[in-house]
Amino acid sequence: MMRIFSLEEIKKSFFTCLWFGFLTFPIMVVRVNTIEDVVEWRWNNLIIVVFGSFFLSFLWRYMIERKEAGRKKAESGEAEKKPLVRRIMDNPRIYRPLLAAVAIFVLSFPFLFSSYQTNIMTTALIYVMLGLGLNIVIGLAGLLDLGYVAFYAAGAYTYALLNYHFGLGFWTVLPLGAVVGAIMGILLGFPVLRLRGDYLAIVTLGFGEIIRLVMENWNEFSFGPSGIANIPRPGFFGMDLSLTAATNYIYYIMIGMVLITIFFVNRLQNSRIGRAWIALREDEIACQAMGIDKTKTKLTAFSLGATWAGMAGVIFAAKTTFINPASFTFLESAIILCIVVLGGMGSIVGVILGALVLILLPEYLRAFSDYRMVLFGATLVLMMVFRPQGLVSDVRRVYQFKGATEKGE
Amino acid sequence: MLELKDIRSYYGNIQAIKGVSLTISEGEIITLIGGNGAGKTTTLMSISGIVPPRSGEILFMGEPIHEKSPDEIVSMGICQVPEGRRIFPFLTVMENLDMGAFLRKDKDGIKKDLEYIYDLFPILAERRHQAGGTLSGGEQQMLAISRALMARPRLLLMDEPSLGLAPLVVRRIFEIIEQINRENNTTIFLVEQNANLALKVANRGYVMENGLITMADDAGKLLANEEVKRAYLGL
Numbered sequence: 001m002m003r004i005f006s007l008e009e010i011k012k013s014f015f016t017c018l019w020f021g022f023l024t025f026p027i028m029v030v031r032v033n034t035i036e037d038v039v040e041w042r043w044n045n046l047i048i049v050v051f052g053s054f055f056l057s058f059l060w061r062y063m064i065e066r067k068e069a070g071r072k073k074a075e076s077g078e079a080e081k082k083p084l085v086r087r088i089m090d091n092p093r094i095y096r097p098l099l100a101a102v103a104i105f106v107l108s109f110p111f112l113f114s115s116y117q118t119n120i121m122t123t124a125l126i127y128v129m130l131g132l133g134l135n136i137v138i139g140l141a142g143l144l145d146l147g148y149v150a151f152y153a154a155g156a157y158t159y160a161l162l163n164y165h166f167g168l169g170f171w172t173v174l175p176l177g178a179v180v181g182a183i184m185g186i187l188l189g190f191p192v193l194r195l196r197g198d199y200l201a202i203v204t205l206g207f208g209e210i211i212r213l214v215m216e217n218w219n220e221f222s223f224g225p226s227g228i229a230n231i232p233r234p235g236f237f238g239m240d241l242s243l244t245a246a247t248n249y250i251y252y253i254m255i256g257m258v259l260i261t262i263f264f265v266n267r268l269q270n271s272r273i274g275r276a277w278i279a280l281r282e283d284e285i286a287c288q289a290m291g292i293d294k295t296k297t298k299l300t301a302f303s304l305g306a307t308w309a310g311m312a313g314v315i316f317a318a319k320t321t322f323i324n325p326a327s328f329t330f331l332e333s334a335i336i337l338c339i340v341v342l343g344g345m346g347s348i349v350g351v352i353l354g355a356l357v358l359i360l361l362p363e364y365l366r367a368f369s370d371y372r373m374v375l376f377g378a379t380l381v382l383m384m385v386f387r388p389q390g391l392v393s394d395v396r397r398v399y400q401f402k403g404a405t406e407k408g409e
Numbered sequence: 410m411l412e413l414k415d416i417r418s419y420y421g422n423i424q425a426i427k428g429v430s431l432t433i434s435e436g437e438i439i440t441l442i443g444g445n446g447a448g449k450t451t452t453l454m455s456i457s458g459i460v461p462p463r464s465g466e467i468l469f470m471g472e473p474i475h476e477k478s479p480d481e482i483v484s485m486g487i488c489q490v491p492e493g494r495r496i497f498p499f500l501t502v503m504e505n506l507d508m509g510a511f512l513r514k515d516k517d518g519i520k521k522d523l524e525y526i527y528d529l530f531p532i533l534a535e536r537r538h539q540a541g542g543t544l545s546g547g548e549q550q551m552l553a554i555s556r557a558l559m560a561r562p563r564l565l566l567m568d569e570p571s572l573g574l575a576p577l578v579v580r581r582i583f584e585i586i587e588q589i590n591r592e593n594n595t596t597i598f599l600v601e602q603n604a605n606l607a608l609k610v611a612n613r614g615y616v617m618e619n620g621l622i623t624m625a626d627d628a629g630k631l632l633a634n635e636e637v638k639r640a641y642l643g644l
Contacts, residue, residue, distance in 0.1 A: 272511065279497045279508050286495035288459050291483025291512045291560060 013057040020053035021046055067386055089349070106255060110248040118251050122319060124359040125254040126312050131339040131351040132261045133308025138337070139346035140274060141301035142281030144201040146333050147188070147208025151181045151306035153215060153328035155313020160228040160323055161221075170234035170318050174311060181310020185303035193298055208333055216325040227324025231317050250319050257315065261308055262348055268304065269348075277301050335359075338376075342383055344390025353391050410435045410596055411456070411487075411564055416465035416475075418448075418455045425451040427620035428465070433564070433598055438590050440599040440607040440628065442641055443617035449600040450492055452617070453566050456598075457489045458482045469564070484512050486563035492600075493572060494553040498542025502533055505541050505552055509559030519559070526555040529585065547578035554585065564596045565589070571603045579603065583610050604641035608632045616641070 028049055031040040088094050110118045130152060137145045155177040162168040162176065192203045215222045222228075233246045234253060241249060268274045276297050280287045288294060317323050335358060343354025362372055383390075411433040418426045426448040433439045443449050454460035456467060458479040467475040474482050488509075497505050506526065510519045527534035530551045536544060541552060550570055557565060567586070571579040587610050590597050601607035608614050608628045616624035616637060624631065631637050 272507065275500060275504050275508060276511060278500060282497045282499060283495050285459060286491055286497065287508075288479040289457055289483070289489040289491050289495075290508050290556065291480040291488070292508070293478065293480040 009058075009061065012061075013054050016057040017050045017054040021050045024049050063386060110251055115244045115247045118247050119319075120360065120363050122247070122251045122254050124356055125251075125258050126316055126319070127336065127339060127359045128258050128352050128355040129254075129261050129308055129312045129315075130336045131343065131355045132258075132265050132348065133305050133312070134336050134340050135305075135346065135348070135351050136265060136268065136277075136308075137301055137305035138340050139351075140269065140281070141277040141298065141305075143298065143301060144197065145204045145302075145305070146201050146330070146337065147204035147206070147211075148305070148309060148336055149328045149330070149332040150188070150208040150211035151184050151309035152313040152316070152332065153211055153325070154180050154184045154306075155310035156317040156323045156327070157215065157222060157228075157313075158310070159314040159317040160231050163231060164228060170232070170314070174314050177310040177314035178307045179310070181306040181308070181313070182303040184310070185306030186299050188306075189299040189302035193295055205330065205333075208328075208330060212325050212328050215328070222325075225324055225326070227322060227326075229322045231321045231323065233321065234318050250315070254315060257311065258352075262352075265348060269346075273297070273300060338380065342380070342390060344392040347390065347392045350390050350392030357391075410470060411598070412466075412468040413452075413456070414466040414468070416452070416455055416462045416467065418451050418460050418462045420451075420460070425460075425620060426455070426462075429617070429620070429622055431615055431622060431625070433596060435563075435596055436590070436594050437613065438586070438597045438599060438611045440601055440611035440614045441617055442601055442604040442607055442614060442637075444602075444641075447617040448620040449617055450568055451620075453489060453568050453598070453600055456482075456487065456566060480512065483560055483562075486561075487566065488557040488560040488562035488564075489566040490553050490557045490568060490570060492568035494546075494549045496541040496544075496549050496552050496556065498540060500541055501538050502541060502544070502552060503537045505556050506533075506559050509556035510561075512560065518561070522559055522561060526558060529588070530555060547574050547581070550574060550578070550582060551585075554582070554589075558589065558595075562595060564598060567597060567599045569600060569602060571601065571606065579606065586610060604637070605632075 025046065028045040029042050031042060032038075033040060088098060109121060113121075130148070133151075134145065134148050137143050137148070158177045158180045159170070159173045162173050168176075188204065188207050192200055195203055216225050218224070233241070234250060236249055276287070276292050279290075280292065280294065280297055284294060287297075316327075320327075339354040339358050340351055341354075342358060343352070344350030362369070362376075365372075365375075368375065413429055413431050416426060416429045417424065429448070429452055431439075431441075441449050441452065451460055455462045455475075458474070458477055458481070462475050465475065466473055469482075469485060469487060472485075474485065474487075477485075497508060500508065503523075506523060507519075510522070513519055527537075532548055533551060533555060536548070541549065544552060554567070554570065557567075570582050570586070574582065583606055586597060586599065589595050599607055599611060608631055611628040614624075614626065614628045614631045615622050616631065624634070624637065626634070632642075
């Protein structure tokens, strides 16, 4: 730790700050006032940049060193501290009351806070559902899907159009949305089965954009950019609900849906098909040698992942009562992907945390809304450097060395 | 049991095997030896349907299988231990074994076979909750063999089980191969570079060069054959 204050390190930081000062000089210091034809020199900014980068470069190296030290400790076999979430989940005496507290908080949320807050929470829960769905495709099956929003859009448009033309209600369309999502997943799955990695990402990205562009341009079908308005909220046994009641109602529906999603994803993860997905991600040839049908397994991953997006789309349409293609841009796909990556691929708790952080923080940090994208980017970069496995790492990836070290290889 | 008739297989435009014919009868241990790039692995991949042959016929129990998909072939009772082990590193030992039984639905049978395998390799029982990637090379090879056995194959294809293992471990693996053949009457098709050991456990052997079978004889005779001695046994 003391090593960081050696002359060598100071020299490194010195050059870093010099370089930063030079790079930011044109934008931070020089300001040309074209009206009065004068050049302003803002030397104050230069001082801030130089000292700031000097300090940050120290901090950066200190953090990296700490991380390396931690890793060395783990490798040398010293008692590895379990991550906080793991420790909580392994101990039923903390875990159970905590779960109860979360449940009470979640259930009483609409009564404690305004309906504006409830609305935000509902949105966050929709993203939890989307994240969990995408987690099947990316976290388990390892297929990088950048067009996930297409299934979300499919669900939303299914509800909007079926309601507009045939007057079908929310509860009828919810399962239909799931079916449409699953079918779309298979449709996308077929052509991309041969692709992997970057190529798969590009094709799915294109697929997402195609769906959006079709919705935007096919006026007769989807009413183009003007979208579809007056989509009814979910019905409650034919009763008329006030706006607040309807908001709360959707919130509770969403809670129920998230619970169902968690249940299913958890079951899937520990099932044979879930393990087959992980196996397929690791080694395709070995899977084939074991008699695992590559095509079928990948298609189930795609369609089961898309199912949740389809349902989330139906709920989204019912919640906002208005949809247009602008809600389904690539940025949405990117956010859902970030939720999965930030939260921790393959981890359910992680994805929930990731969704809450990524959706709620921007809402509550409106004061910094100008810097939202900068903070977002910085967070992701920092995550990749210091915690590449995500907020909560997948249990599966935690190697158990018990017994192995005692035996001595 | 298995019959290959003039098989030709390609990777893209490159022909890897140029007309291979061989027969395997039930209960035998047959070995296929040859140098690097002779087409041994491709022959196995063609039987498994992972690299389907472009021409020729493969008959298993009298039924053509060369146009079937890999999972159909496994369900008929042909399972492969792939070259270089290829276990699933992030799955535990038990989950790896369960993947081997992917097509089976008889829970009791799976349980019984699991016990049989833990009997065969006690070390795997000890490490059943450990991730496959943390096992040593020899243990991984044992896991790969066990995983294939979990499919309860009638014909077991083994691709270089001795690859990268210490001589003692290799001997142990070959003992196990003989044991599996004896106890379960599993037919074994063994592809090997370690010609000496392979010919010692096998009933019959084939020698492969440049995508063609150049010799076929009883294993004992091949061991004594001058040409084989010079080329593969280093004598």
